[in-house]
Amino acid sequence: MARRTFFSFHYERDVWRSSVVRKSAALKTDISSEFIDASLWEESKLKGDGALRELINDALYGTTVTAVLIGAETHRRRWVKYEISQSTARGNGIFGIYIHNIRDQNGDQGARGVNPLDSQYMTYDWINDNGYDNLSRWVETAYQER
Numbered sequence: 650m651a652r653r654t655f656f657s658f659h660y661e662r663d664v665w666r667s668s669v670v671r672k673s674a675a676l677k678t679d680i681s682s683e684f685i686d687a688s689l690w691e692e693s694k695l696k697g698d699g700a701l702r703e704l705i706n707d708a709l710y711g712t713t714v715t716a717v718l719i720g721a722e723t724h725r726r727r728w729v730k731y732e733i734s735q736s737t738a739r740g741n742g743i744f745g746i747y748i749h750n751i752r753d754q755n756g757d758q759g760a761r762g763v764n765p766l767d768s769q770y771m772t773y774d775w776i777n778d779n780g781y782d783n784l785s786r787w788v789e790t791a792y793q794e795r
Contacts, residue, residue, distance in 0.1 A: 651681045652788050655709050655741070657732040658718035658748075660690055666751040666759070667718045670775060670784070679785050701728060709735055714742040714791050717766060720749060724765040733765065742791030743770050750776035 654674065658667040674682040693700040705728065709715075715736035723729055736743055745766050749759040764772055771794075773780065773787055780787075 651679050652714050652792050653681045653712040654714040654716055654788050655712040655732070655736065656682065656716050656718060657729050657736075659720050659723045659726050659729065662722055663718060663720035663748060663759075665753045666720060666748040669751050670716070670718055670746060670748065670780065673781050673784055677785050680788055702731070705732055705735060709739060709741075712736075712739070712741060713795070714744075714788050716788070716791075717743065717745045719745050719747045719762050719764055719772070721760040721762045724763040726765075729765060740795055742788075742793070742795035744787055744791040745770060745772035746780060746787070747772065747774040750774060 656667065656671055656674070658664075671682055674680045690701075690704070693704045709732070715732065717723070717729065717733060733743065743766065745764055747761060749761045752758055766772065771787070771790065773783070775781075
């Protein structure tokens with residue numbers, strides 16, 4: 650059964666690296682990937698906090714797992730914190746993926762960020778832990794441990 654998985658990340662800073670993970674998820678038959686498109690995010694930002702909360706809540710609807718993509722500044726992002734709290738309230742399985750080792754559009758790696766998740770949640774490194782081959786297992790593990 651496909652697990653509907655919401656991907657939480659710092660949109661402005663990590664969109665390139667997160668697209669590597671999200672595109673990988675799209676190739677897996679056991680993961681149904683959910684995320685907020687950048688254009689919808691920008692449009693909702695103009696409408697205010699209520700619109701952003703509604704956008705996030707709508708995107709989380711029907712998901713069972715949340716993957717937090719951890720970049721250099723993810724832990725500072727107010728809306729990532731909101732996505733994590735809403736995922737917890739929904740009972741989603743949650744895990745983190747460090748994405749700093751994924752090269753960006755310029756071929757650069759980023760700095761390892763601070764993990765915004767509680768220590769009870771598993772974290773992985775996309776490159777060092779072979780995320781492309783293991784993402785399905787990570788999603789399923791988070792789902793089973795929720």
